[in-house]
Amino acid sequence: MGESARPFAHLGAENAATYRAVLRMFADARDRYVLPLRPEDVVEDLAVVGSPVAVDVVENALTSLVGWGNLRADPDTGRVTTVEDFHRSRLLYQLTPEGQAAERAVRLYEETVGRRGALQAVALEDVAEHLRSLVVLLAATGPPDAARTQHLLTALTQRLETLADNAAAFMSSMQRSIDLQDADADAFVAYKDRLIDYLERFLSDLTTTGAEISGLVLRAEDLGVHAAVQAVAEREAADLAPGDDDETREREREQVRHGWEQRWRGMHTWFVGSRENPSQKDVLRRRGRSAIPQLLRAVNVLNERRSGRSDRSADFRRLAVWFAEAPEDATRHRLWHTAFGLSASRHLSIDGDSLTAQAAGAPRIVPWAEAEPLRISPQFRRTGHHERRGRPARVQDRSAQRRHLAELAAREQERLQVAQTELVGGGPRRVRDLPQLSSTAFSVFLGLLGHAIAARRPDALQAPCEATSADGSLRVRLTPLPGADVVPLRTEDGVLHLPDALVEIIGTDPGVRAP
C-alpha cells in the first residue's frame, strides 16, 4: 500500500453508506471489465440498482475517495456534446490497486461478519430483555397473563433461532477464512484486525449477557415457566381450527404442547449447560476463542509467505508441477532427493576378515587395484548364496514363551506386592507378635533380616541397625532385645525359631502401603 493511502478511511466517515455504494459500483464494473467510469456513469448505475444519489454528492464522494487512495482520477479526453460539459473538470475514475485490495477485504468482511453469520450481540441483548420481562411476569401474583406470555415466548424463541442459525453460519464461514485461499490473502490480512476486534467484543458480550441469561432461564424455571408454557400451548391449541372430533383435537393439542416444551428445552440447553453437556453458549464461546489464535496463525502463514518463506501447501503444489514437467525419470529422482532429503546414507561394507587383512597390509596408501580385494566366499562366487541352499531354517516363533515369561513376571510382581503389605506398617513389632507369614512374605522377611544383620557394625552387635532391601522398595529397622527368648515365627513353609527382637518394616515406594 502507498504511504498516504488510507483505503479503509471511508468506512469510518460520514456518509459511509454512499461511499460503500459507490465503491461497490466500481468493483462490479471492474468485474465486467469496465475499467474507468465517469461520474455520470456512477450516478446512472446507482439509480439502476435503486439507490439514487445526486450528481454533486457523487462528485464529492469521488473526490474524497481519490484523496484516500481508493480511486485514481485521470483527465477525460473523450468528446463532449455540450458547452457546460466542456467547462467542467472532466475526469475518469478507476480503482487503484489499494482500493481494489480494500474492496476485496471489505467484501470478505461483509460476507463473514456483515450479512451472513453475524454474531449479533444485539440478539443476545434482546433475548435477555425478553427473559427479564418474562421473569417479571411470572413473579407477579396470580396466574400469568397467557396472551403476554405467549407473545414473549414467541419473540424469545424467534430471537434464539436467528441467533443459533447465525452462530452456525458464522462458525462455518470462520472455518473457511481460516482455510483461506491464496486469492484472498491480502484481503484477509487487511480485515483480520476488524474481525478479531469484532470477535473479542462478541465474546465478552457472550460472557456477560450469556451469564445473565442463564441465570434468568433458571429463575424462570423456578417461577413455574413450565406451567406458563403449558398454558400458552393450551391457548394456541384452542385457536386451532376445531377438529372433527375430540381425539384429533387432543392429538393436535398434544403436538402444540410438545412443540413449546421443545422450544423451552432448546432455550435451556443453549444457555444452561451441565457437566456432561456444555451449553451451546459455551461451545460457541470456546469456538470463538479458538478461532482467534487460528486466525492469527493463518495471518502468520501469510506474513511468512510475504517475507519469502513459503506456504507449505503451495510448495507441494509447485513441486507436483515440477515433477510433471521434468524431462525424464532421472531428473525426477534428483528432484526427490534434493527437495525432501529423506534418502538413506549409502556405504560399502567390509567383513571382519578383510578388515584384519587390510589392517595388516602395507602402511602406505595404494590404489584400490593394488590393495587386497574383499574376501568373498568361493561358495558365494559360485552360487550367489552364502548358505548352502535348501530349506531355510524356520524362524522360531517364541511369542508363546515370551507371553508365558511375562505372565510369570507379572504374577511374581503381584505376589511381592501382597507379601509387602503383610510386612509393612504397624510400627515396630516384636517378632513373636508377627502374624503367620505367607511363603513369599517369609522369603522377603528373611532377605531383609539378612541385610539388617549384615549391616550391623561389628563393634556394636546389640545396637539397632537399618538396611534396605535389594530392590530398594523396603527399609527394615532391627533392634535386638538383649536377653530375649527364642521365639517361633510361623510361616506357610514351617516354623523358624529366632531370638526375639523389635522389627519395623517401612515401604519406601508409595505403591506399597500398609494394609
Add this chain to the structure above:
Amino acid sequence: MSTDLSGRLAADRQHERRRAARALLLRPLLRPTGRDADTFVLVRRHADWLRRWFDLNTGWRLRVEPELARLEKVAVDGDDATRPLLDAQRRPYSRRRYVLLCLALAVLSRSEAQTTLGALADEVLLQFSDPALVAAGIEFRLDHVEERRDLVAVVRTLLDLGALSRVSGDEDAYLRSVGDVLYDVDRHVLASLLTTPRGPSTVTAATAAARIDALTAVPPPLSEDARARAVRHRLTRRLLDDPVLLLTDLDADELAYFTSQRRALTDRVEELTGLVAEVRAEGVAMVDPADELTDLRMPEDGTDGHVALLVAEFLTAHAPAAVSVDDLRREVHRLAGRHRTDWRKGSDEPGQEITLVATALDRLTALRLVLVDRGSVTALPPLHRYALRTPTPLEGS
C-alpha cells in the same frame, strides 16, 4: 575400579550415540512409535551432542521434538539420480506417483486432523485441474484400477513416513472399491518433509536443472572462515552420505582441504558412526563393518546380488578398458545358462539379460563403482574391491 567404570560408561555413551547417528543417517525422519521407537529414545537422549556434531561438521540441522526427530539432510549437489523414492515393493516412483505424492501432501497440509482415502482421492482429483499440470499433459481421473493402485502406493509411502496413520479399514478394500480407510494426519511430519533452504513456491526458474540448483543454492560465504567451513561441510556430507569419495570428484578448494585435513575429517566421521575409512590413492570409502548403514548391499545374496558381483569381476578383469553394455549382456546371458539352478527361474531366457544387466549397472552406479556412458561401462577404482583374489600359496582355501 572407578576408572574402569567411567571407561565403561564412556564406551556405552559412544555406542548409544553411534546407534542414534546411524538411525538418523539411514532414516532422516524418526518417530517415537513403531519401528524407530528404540533408536528414537537414544536420539532424544543424545540430541544436544548430535545436534552440535551435525551443525559443526555438516551444517545439517537436527530437529528433535517429542513428536519426531528430523535430520535435515541437504544434498551435496542436485546431481544424484541414484536415490529415487521407492515404493513398498522397492520399485522407483514413476512420474504419476511423484505428482500424486506432492498433491496429496498439498491437500493434507490443509486438511483436518483426520481424513479418509476417499476424501483424499477426491481432493487430489481436484488438484489435477491446475492449468500447469494440464499443460504438462498429466491426467488423473481415478477411473482405472492402475490409477487407484498408484494412489494407494502413495498413501503407503505416507504411512511409512508417518504423515498418515491408519485408524481403521485397509487400502486393499479401497482398491476393490468395497470400502474406505480412515487416517489420522500428522502435521508435525508434514511440516518437516521439505528440507530445502528455499521454498519451491518461491522459485521461478523454468528448467528442471535450474530449479534444482535454486533449491540447493546457499548464499556465498563472506569470510575465509565461512568458506573453509562450507568446504568442510560439503566434504563431511559426502563422507557421511555417499559410498565413495573420489579425488576426481572434488573441486580445487575441496581437494586442497581434503588433502591436508583428510585424517581429521575421516576420524570425526568414524567417531560418530563407527564407519571405517578405507583410504586409497584415488580417494576414500567409509566402509561399514556392520553392513547395515546402507540402502544397497554388495555383495548381496540372491540373483541380482550375484549378477552384480559377476559383472564387477568381468569389468575388473578388463579394466582399465571400458566394456560395452552389449558385451556385458552377452556375458550375463552365458552366465545365466551356467547358473540356471542358482538364479531366478527364467533368467536364462533370451532378453532377460537386458533387465539383469540394467539392474546390476544401476546398483554399481549407485554405489559409485562404475560409470555408464552411452553404452559403455568404465570401472571406477573402488570396483577392484570385488576383483577375484588370487589365493596366495600360504593360505589354505
